[in-house]
Amino acid sequence: MTGVQLESVCKFYGDFRATEDVNLTIANGEFLVLLGPSGCGKTTTLRMVAGFVEPTRGSIRIGNVDVTHLPPWKRSTGLVFQSYALFPHLTVHQNVAFGLEMRKVPKSEISEKVMTALQMVRLDHLGERYPRQLSGGQQQRVALARALAFRPDVLLLDEPLSNLDAKLRHEVRVEIRNLQQRLGITTVMVTHDQEEALTMADRLVVMNEGRIQQVGSQRDLYDRPQSQFVASFVGRSSFLNGRAGGARFVTAGGLPVVIDSRLEGEAVIALRPERITLANAPLADTPNNLPGEVEFVSYMGNLIDVHVRLNQHDHVIAQIVNRDDTNVPAVKDRVFVSWAPSSSVFAK
Numbered sequence: 001m002t003g004v005q006l007e008s009v010c011k012f013y014g015d016f017r018a019t020e021d022v023n024l025t026i027a028n029g030e031f032l033v034l035l036g037p038s039g040c041g042k043t044t045t046l047r048m049v050a051g052f053v054e055p056t057r058g059s060i061r062i063g064n065v066d067v068t069h070l071p072p073w074k075r076s077t078g079l080v081f082q083s084y085a086l087f088p089h090l091t092v093h094q095n096v097a098f099g100l101e102m103r104k105v106p107k108s109e110i111s112e113k114v115m116t117a118l119q120m121v122r123l124d125h126l127g128e129r130y131p132r133q134l135s136g137g138q139q140q141r142v143a144l145a146r147a148l149a150f151r152p153d154v155l156l157l158d159e160p161l162s163n164l165d166a167k168l169r170h171e172v173r174v175e176i177r178n179l180q181q182r183l184g185i186t187t188v189m190v191t192h193d194q195e196e197a198l199t200m201a202d203r204l205v206v207m208n209e210g211r212i213q214q215v216g217s218q219r220d221l222y223d224r225p226q227s228q229f230v231a232s233f234v235g236r237s238s239f240l241n242g243r244a245g246g247a248r249f250v251t252a253g254g255l256p257v258v259i260d261s262r263l264e265g266e267a268v269i270a271l272r273p274e275r276i277t278l279a280n281a282p283l284a285d286t287p288n289n290l291p292g293e294v295e296f297v298s299y300m301g302n303l304i305d306v307h308v309r310l311n312q313h314d315h316v317i318a319q320i321v322n323r324d325d326t327n328v329p330a331v332k333d334r335v336f337v338s339w340a341p342s343s344s345v346f347a348k
Ligand SMILES: Nc1ncnc2c1ncn2[C@@H]1O[C@H](COP(=O)(O)OP(=O)(O)OP(=O)(O)O)[C@@H](O)[C@H]1O
Pocket: 013, 016, 017, 018, 036, 037, 038, 039, 040, 041, 042, 043, 044, 045, 192
């Protein structure tokens, strides 16, 4: 098994920069997730590792081998596409065998390798079926078996779950993660579903406009986002714009706020909704205790979002847990919101 290293990898289409200066080291056996909005360069990055797109600049190594200019079939990577891309006229067995034939695996070994791969995804009893005779989740598992059949060093998954309904998505998600851990195979998965990313990954990479914004664990990204983009893309945040100076901050609407940051000048505070405390009266000895009016209440069953307007310019969303004794505010109620000075602050 082997890790993967991308060094200053760029892909330009004419003037357009699909990815720029991507530097990434993926450890042996790691499950890395690429996360980001549509068009940010996730698929492009994955396809460069697989060899279907050639970088304009930079280099890619798999283990000790520089694969930058090697064709896909000379790399030890198995790719599962955004759509399953099974051949409709081939059986499950033949679909999995196809990848092995492409890689010139001796004929005598193919049947056994196909069976082993189908066993891994628990579909060995359906080898003679055609894709149309399978459910979406089963088709997705065939695609996975096809990618794993030749025992690649690196598994590349491009939104493998996006065509499945919510229940199946949960099941296949667990299956992929279990299989990946059992095989100890280095895996890069692309998704724009942040719940999927947070629950499956060892480490996450957030991309935007072709560039890496932040790399880290779930906690790094959620608790210590390094930019407004990451704070808004991973989880949710309310933002207060204003000016910072000497551990003080004044919002656009003129509210004084205590911050735990030495930033000076135009800045923005990011507030996680579950970290805002909501009360009917001012809380004693609490910094950042501000009055406001409930503008909107959004009921989600277990949780309730309370949108609070502080003034014409400033607005926050507090999230409360829906317990037996929860006092759910109503629209137009006067409330007080407070939060810790340690909330993230970014320069604008
Ligand atoms: N062959 C191409 N020629 C020109 N532009 C391309 C080409 N392939 C991709 N792009 C552009 O590069 C950018 C990145 O595309 P990419 O497919 O990597 O996005 P993505 O992050 O996978 O998005 P999605 O979540 O929608 O799948 C997009 O703006 C896309 O239009």
